[in-house]
Amino acid sequence: MRRVSRLFEIIQILRRASAPLTADAIATELETSRWTIYRDIAELVGQRVPIRGEAGIGYVLDRGFDLPPLMLTTDEMEAVTLGSQWVVANAEPDLAKAAYAVLRKIALIVPDDLRSVIEDPAIGTMSLAGGRGDAAVDVAKLRQWSREGRKLSIRYADEEGRTSERVIWPFIVGYIATMRTVVAWCELRSGFRVFRTDRLSAIIFLDERYSPRPTTLRRRWEQHRSEQLGRERNAT
Numbered sequence: 001m002r003r004v005s006r007l008f009e010i011i012q013i014l015r016r017a018s019a020p021l022t023a024d025a026i027a028t029e030l031e032t033s034r035w036t037i038y039r040d041i042a043e044l045v046g047q048r049v050p051i052r053g054e055a056g057i058g059y060v061l062d063r064g065f066d067l068p069p070l071m072l073t074t075d076e077m078e079a080v081t082l083g084s085q086w087v088v089a090n091a092e093p094d095l096a097k098a099a100y101a102v103l104r105k106i107a108l109i110v111p112d113d114l115r116s117v118i119e120d121p122a123i124g125t126m127s128l129a130g131g132r133g134d135a136a137v138d139v140a141k142l143r144q145w146s147r148e149g150r151k152l153s154i155r156y157a158d159e160e161g162r163t164s165e166r167v168i169w170p171f172i173v174g175y176i177a178t179m180r181t182v183v184a185w186c187e188l189r190s191g192f193r194v195f196r197t198d199r200l201s202a203i204i205f206l207d208e209r210y211s212p213r214p215t216t217l218r219r220r221w222e223q224h225r226s227e228q229l230g231r232e233r234n235a236t
Contacts, residue, residue, distance in 0.1 A: 003040070006030060010040055011049065011061065020058025031219055072110065077117045080106065082125060089127035091175060092139040132179055133198035139173065142182060142197070145205055146170040149214045152184070155202035156195055163201065164188065171214040172221070185210070185217060192224055 013026055023037040030037070041059060045051055053059035072080070080103075087099035107118045145152060152170055157163045168184035179196050186193040 006032070006036075007040055007044060010037070010044065011065075014051065014059060014061035015065075017060070020053055020060050022056070022058050026059075029213070029215060031216065072114060074114065074117060077106075077110065077114045078121070078123055081118055081121050082123050085121070085123075086125045087175075089125055090177075094140045095143070128178060134180060134196075134200070137180075137197045137200055137203065139180060139197065141205060142170060142203075143173050146173055146182070146214060149209050149211075151206040151208045151210050152182075153204040153206055154195070154200055157199045157201060167206070168193070168195070169210040169217065171217040183221060192221055 009030060010026060013029060014021060023034040023041070027034045027037045041051060050062035050065050051059050052062065084099040084103045088096045090096075091099065103118050107115050110118075142152075149169070149171070152168050153165070154168060155163055155165050166186055166188035168182070168186050170182050170184040172183035174181035174183055174194070179198060182195045182197060182200075184193060184195065185191070
């Protein structure tokens with residue numbers, strides 16, 4: 001993880017915390033060393049982020065602190081607009097409604113020249129003709145389970161139509177132009193797997209939480225994908 005991203009993540013972790021967090025606890029969540037966290041905390045304090053505490057005891061972020069507003073360029077505004085348009089056109093209703101609301105909120109606070117990028121965009125996207133074949137899947141609930149780190153029991157059909165039943169640990173719901181997917185740790189295969197939602201013939205949303213946390217699995221998945229892509233490049 002790049003240092004700028006890690007500094008941002010430390011602020012978010014402290015903002016969510018209900019009690020002081022030690023450097024060890026933060027380091028575990030970010031999969032880095034306590035010494036790195038010590039240095040990052042010192043850097044944030046030097047930038048006048050109101051973090052209180054000390055090594056070995058724990059750190060807290062003063063309530064009410066927020067990051068300064070970002071000034072967007074035209075390209076950045078078009079990127080946000082295009083992304084939101086895609087979600088409105090292709091995601092399930094709850095997420096589409098949220099994307100539209102985000103655009104309306106941004107339009108209220110940006111300068112007039114950027115507001116036109118939202119209200120009269122020169123870019124656009126379209127929804128997939130014919131849909132994705134997963135209308136019976138509660139994608140909003142899949143997103144919730146992926147955030148909360150809860151298990152799923154599924155019946156899944158592979159490319160040849162063979163079905164299997166398995167328990168998975170979902171941590172990403174993927175939105176691709178032609179399909180939706182669930183990225184998860186599969187108990188049956190003891191490894192990461194990507195499941196197409198249009199091949200899920202049954203889903204049971206279990207109350208049981210899995211460990212490690214979804215954040216940790218997402219980082220391990222990124223590392224797994226990076227190593228996999230590296231092997232594929234070396235093989236060509």
